[in-house]
Amino acid sequence: MLDIKFVRENVDAVKETLKKRGVELSFDGFLGSEQKRREILLEVEDLRNRRNVVSREVGALKKDGRDASAQMDEMKGVGEKIKALDEELKLHEQQMQDFLLNVPNMLNESVPVGADEDANIEIRKWGEPGEFDFKPLNHWDIGERHDIIDFERATKIAGSRFSLLKGAGARLERALMNFMLDHNTEAGYIEVFPPILVNREAMTGTGQLPKFEEDLFRVADSDFFLIPTAEVPVTNIHAGEILKEDQLPLYYTAYTPCFRREAGSHGKDTRGLIRQHQFNKVEMVKFTRPEDSFDELEKLTANAEDILQQLGLPYRTVVLCSGDIGFSASKTYDIEVWLPGQGKYREISSCSNFEDFQARRAGIRFKREGQKKTEFVHTLNGSGLAIGRTMVAILENFQQADGSVVIPEVLRPYMGMDQIG
């Protein structure tokens, strides 16, 4: 959420950002309503003040055993008046809130302007796509061949966009999970295991609600939602808290399953593990001081990249353009891993700085040493990494002519084997 004062004083800049993002949003009534809100507030607080003063008088008079009926009569109608104004005020405040909750974050000036992912800019590349002297298979073919991924039975159990991992496949999933958590823990992240069902408030705090409810699974007859990413419960760990400056920066890492409706992606990635309703991910979340957040974004991204380097998977890093970046983010790097089966780079991690956008929604603040006033922290998060897609990358990149798949060195202690097949 943007600061209402900021929006009031920077309407043109906000409109410019909306344009860059390709978002249509009407400001009609916003400024007038905001003006009106403050006028009413002034009036109603004045009335309250009067009531408080007179009521105190009444108390003093009665204590002395004197008559206070004149004062009491004077205040008779004031309560009603306050109530009426309060109602009007609430209406305006609700309008402000509804509006602000649907305004996306401002963009960092380094974000390239563009309509869609074609305008994203590659800023780094690591490793070279391997040469194969045979036609590399898709991961689903490899999975089938070794009987480690079973899509048919998963469909029977749940439906499309679900998968059943078996044997070395299930083992690889678990190995990746543990390897990533260990990696991040060594990098200074605190491991947590949060609830994966969260309430509406938490979803609003990180920005999934109210705008993107159709992307989420909601549990029937309750107001619980299945998390689409660990970002939601982990960022909300400190919702409504005031942290001390010396607690920052705060790093967390969490493995969780993630659940997404994929409502708008019919026909995309219908085969394989790339786009699932349920997938596993290890996530990193940071809480930082405002002045540190962009340095921390670089470090966060580097940390995610390091996982790919240790696994020996070629990747490139792109900075998302204004039309492709998410609602809550100020700046985002996507890390894309090379997939020989598809012959292209695919997103495997998304690392974002949200600045104070989520912190304002969720009420995550901190106080500087010796300072009285509180400030919003900056929040960041990034995948480290999406586990299913990492499995895809390993199967496709390390497949051999004989059909076997070589397990990366760093995973072998976790896998208990050197190769699959």
Added chain:
RNA sequence: GGAGAGGUGGCAGAGUGGUUGAAUGCGGCGGUCUCGAAAACCGUUGUGCGUUUGCGCGUACCGGGGGUUCGAAUCCCCCCCUCUCCGCCA
């Protein structure tokens, strides 16, 4: 699911209609003392919003919402949550 208890400041814990933003203790911060520290003593210590160049002032907040009243942490109604016991259960 059944029965009961309870939700007050960072924590513990008073407060049942009139300067109570809230006693007291602990913790935190500042100071006195000390070579230094501990102890002791003194002082200080919530957040949001509005307003003001600033000091400040005003207002709201004692789980949430509504009601009674000149006035509510205190009375009434509804809701939520937590805890204990029983039942069930990984």
